[in-house]
Amino acid sequence: MLHLDLDAFFAAVEQRDKPSLRGRPVVVGGVGGRGVVATASYEARAYGARSAMSTAEARRRCPSGTAFLGGRFAAYRRTSEVVMGLLRELSPLVEPVSIDEAYVDLAAGGHDLSVAAVTELGRDLKVRIAAATGGVTGSVGIGSSKLMAKIGSELQKPDGLVVVPPGGELELLHPLSVTTLGGVGPATAERLHQVGVKTVGDLAAKSLADLVALAGRAHGAGLYALARAEDDRAVVPDREAKSVSHEETFERDLTDLAVLGREIDSMAGRVGKRLRDSAFSGRTVTLKLRRYDFTTLTRSQTLPQPTDDPRQIATIARRLLADAGAEGGLRLLGVGVSGLSLYAQGDLFAEDDDDAPMTATEETAPEDAVPEPPLPADKRWWPGQDVRHEEQGAGWVWGRGLGRVTVRFEGPLTTPGPVRTLAADDPLLQPADPPDWRPTA
DNA sequence: TCTGGGGTCCTAGGACCC
DNA sequence: TCTGGGGTCCTAGGACCC
Numbered sequence: 001m002l003h004l005d006l007d008a009f010f011a012a013v014e015q016r017d018k019p020s021l022r023g024r025p026v027v028v029g030g031v032g033g034r035g036v037v038a039t040a041s042y043e044a045r046a047y048g049a050r051s052a053m054s055t056a057e058a059r060r061r062c063p064s065g066t067a068f069l070g071g072r073f074a075a076y077r078r079t080s081e082v083v084m085g086l087l088r089e090l091s092p093l094v095e096p097v098s099i100d101e102a103y104v105d106l107a108a109g110g111h112d113l114s115v116a117a118v119t120e121l122g123r124d125l126k127v128r129i130a131a132a133t134g135g136v137t138g139s140v141g142i143g144s145s146k147l148m149a150k151i152g153s154e155l156q157k158p159d160g161l162v163v164v165p166p167g168g169e170l171e172l173l174h175p176l177s178v179t180t181l182g183g184v185g186p187a188t189a190e191r192l193h194q195v196g197v198k199t200v201g202d203l204a205a206k207s208l209a210d211l212v213a214l215a216g217r218a219h220g221a222g223l224y225a226l227a228r229a230e231d232d233r234a235v236v237p238d239r240e241a242k243s244v245s246h247e248e249t250f251e252r253d254l255t256d257l258a259v260l261g262r263e264i265d266s267m268a269g270r271v272g273k274r275l276r277d278s279a280f281s282g283r284t285v286t287l288k289l290r291r292y293d294f295t296t297l298t299r300s301q302t303l304p305q306p307t308d309d310p311r312q313i314a315t316i317a318r319r320l321l322a323d324a325g326a327e328g329g330l331r332l333l334g335v336g337v338s339g340l341s342l343y344a345q346g347d348l349f350a351e352d353d354d355d356a357p358m359t360a361t362e363e364t365a366p367e368d369a370v371p372e373p374p375l376p377a378d379k380r381w382w383p384g385q386d387v388r389h390e391e392q393g394a395g396w397v398w399g400r401g402l403g404r405v406t407v408r409f410e411g412p413l414t415t416p417g418p419v420r421t422l423a424a425d426d427p428l429l430q431p432a433d434p435p436d437w438r439p440t441a
Numbered sequence: 442t443c444t445g446g447g448g449t450c451c452t453a454g455g456a457c458c459c
Numbered sequence: 460t461c462t463g464g465g466g467t468c469c470t471a472g473g474a475c476c477c
Contacts, residue, residue, distance in 0.1 A: 029445075036445045038477090051477080056442040098448095098477045185475050218451060219474085242449070249445060284469085294444070302469060334446085 001235070002104040002122065003149035004087065004129075006080075006138045007158035009100035011041035013079050014069055016134045025049070025066040027058050034249050034331070038071065042158060076100075082132050086125065093235040103146055105235040115165050118142045122161045144169065145231035151180060169229035174201030181226050188215055188223075203227040240340075241280065245288075246270045247334025253292045255329045257322070264317045265310075267335040272310030280340045281306035285313055287320040288334035296332075299324050306341050313337060 006012065010028040015021045025044035029037040037058050040049035044066060049058040055068065080099045087094045087102055091109030096102045107113060111121060122140045129138050141152020143164035151173070152162035164172055178200055179189050191214055197203050203211075204227035212220035225231065246267045254260055264287075275281055285307075286300040299320040307313065317335045 032445095033442060034445075038445080052445085054443055054445095057444095059442085101477070183475065187474060216452070239449095243447095245447070247446060286470095296472090298471065300470060332445090336448095 001143060001146055001149040002090070002106050002118075002125075003141045003146070003153045004083070004102050004104070004125070004138050005141075005153045005157070006083065006100040006129075006136060008039050008041050008045075009080075009136070010039040010071055010076055011044070012136045013072075013076055014067070015041065016136060017075065021067050025062050026069065027055065027062065027066060028069045028071050029055055029058075031055060031068050031070045033251055079133050079136060083129055083136075083138070086128055086132060090121070090125070093237055095235045095237055095239075103149065103235050106142070108235070115163055119161070119163050122163065126159070126161060145229070146233045146235075147182075147226055147229065147231040148172075150182065151176070154180070170204075173227075173229055174199060174204065176200050178203050181223070183219065183222060183226075188219070191215070200227050241278070242340060243286075243336055243338035244271050244274050244278075244280070244282070244340070245286070245334055245336030246274075247288055247332060247336075249290075249332045250330070253329030253331050254333075255326050257326060260321060260326060260330065260333060261318050263333055264321065264335060265314045267333065268314035268317055269310045271335055271337055272308050272313055275308035275337060275340075279342060281308035282337035282341070283307075283339040284337065285316040285320075286334075286336040286338065287317045287324070288332070288336065289321070289324060289326075289330050290332035291327075292329040292331060294331070297324065302339065306339070307337075 011026040014026055014028060023043065024041075025047060026041040027037055027044050027049055028039045029035055033056070035055040037049060037051055037053045037055055039051060040058065044058070044062055047063065047066075048061040049066075059066075059068065076099055080096075084094065084096055084102060087104050090111070091104050091106055093105035093108040094102055095104075106118065106121070111117065119142075122142055126138060126140060130136065137159040139153045139157045139160040141149045141154065141160075141162050141164070143149045143152050144166050148164045148169055152164050153160065155162045176199060178184050178192050178197055181200065181203075184192070192198075192203065195206075195210075195214065197206065203223060206224075206227075208221065208224045211224050214220060215223060248263065248267065250263075254263070283304075283306045284300055284302045286298050288296065288298045290296045301316050301320065303312075303316075313335065321333075
């Protein structure tokens with residue numbers, strides 16, 4: 001496994017594009033009164049500027065002559081894509097973790113996995129990245145798992161290369177601070193410190209039961225394994241998005257519900273557009289708000305059908321805001337949609353085609369009060385396109401116009417058949433479906 | 442002039458169902 | 460005459476990551 005982490009990425013792109021910034025402290029992030037630092041160049045880090053620090057604090061620490069920049073995300077994305085392209089030459093299994101970070105499964109790329117060979121590969125990769133990006137450097141870690149590769153890339157930043165030889169994992173891991181492990185943030189670190197755990201070695205001495213009691217079932221079991229360098233997490237090249245959201249911190253706290261309503265409309269517009277651009281829609285609309293005193297809460301509502309409609313998203317978010325109230329003022333609002341499915345409202349079913357798969361319908365949500373035209377006899381639904389789940393020959397098909405139509409097939413969906421419209425009381429839709437029913441009939 | 446924005450995953454309680 | 464045992468879905472919050 002290889003892990004690549006580009007060094008002070010946003011600041012490095014700025015220094016590449018603007019020679020006058022080279023060798024000078026550069027801070028990229030929010031430049032408004034409530035901004036925070038996204039990336040500080042290594043020159044700025046020398047003065048104590050750090051990611052996630054308020055920009056005001058970074059201004060205090062850095063000398064005059066420091067460049068404070070708002071960021072040019074299109075440029076970062078282009079540069080990132082160049083780098084990801086180089087990684088994909090190494091292996092079909094590349095998992096971008098963020099715009100400046102990725103894992104590569106070298107085994108899947110058919111490489112010689114000897115220490116000497118992967119060391120050479122890492123060196124060569126760094127040279128090619130610098131050449132292709134005009135001087136952006138990256139730190140590379142290579143090891144037997146995601147855990148070891150990631151730790152390797154952190155050990156010699158910037159411009160580092162660390163190969164962890166197989167068998168050397170625990171020797172490297174155990175002296176390190178527990179906070180080196182992914183998933184150990186401030187809260188977990190504090191609790192671990194209270195029971196005397198400072199290093200990964202200390203962690204490895206704890207029982208599974210102790211860690212589960214301390215950090216919860218999933219997290220505790222994860223820590224127990226990582227402390228032993230047990231990590232079989234696979235590289236997942238194409239993760240599907242699970243939610244889409246937009247949020248904004250205001251320069252000054254807002255109280256006026258009319259003003260806040262317009263902010264919601266604008267955010268719902270962005271979210272709806274992004275959903276539409278990616279052909280997703282979602283059922284759960286979430287409003288996030290942060291009050292004047294930084295208390296943060298979320299309110300959500302789940303719809304019977306997925307939506308990507310900005311007006312519908314905004315209407316729900318506005319109502320959630322009205323219920324939550326804006327007393328004292330809000331410093332942040334956010335609008336999000338989750339529970340996503342690949343689903344085009346109507347469009348998938350609008351085209352007529354004569355491959356004539358089988359289908360059946362049942363209205364499941366009469367309270368939706370969707371005006372309900374009789375189902376046209378020539379309507380075609382496409383199991384192959386819209387099956388959301390396939391297992392043991394069972395599947396669910398989505399229709400339009402009648403609300404959500406959920407049909408359960410007790411048979412393979414592979415054989416097309418003629419369209420059938422079943423009444424709600426059709427025996428085929430009853431719980432006692434004959435187990436050998438084939439929807440080819 | 443403290444404390445961004447975009448996400449993921451997990452937990453827990455309550456409603457509801459069989 | 461005092462309370463099952465699964466399971467799913469929804470909501471809310473929290474920890475964490477980059």
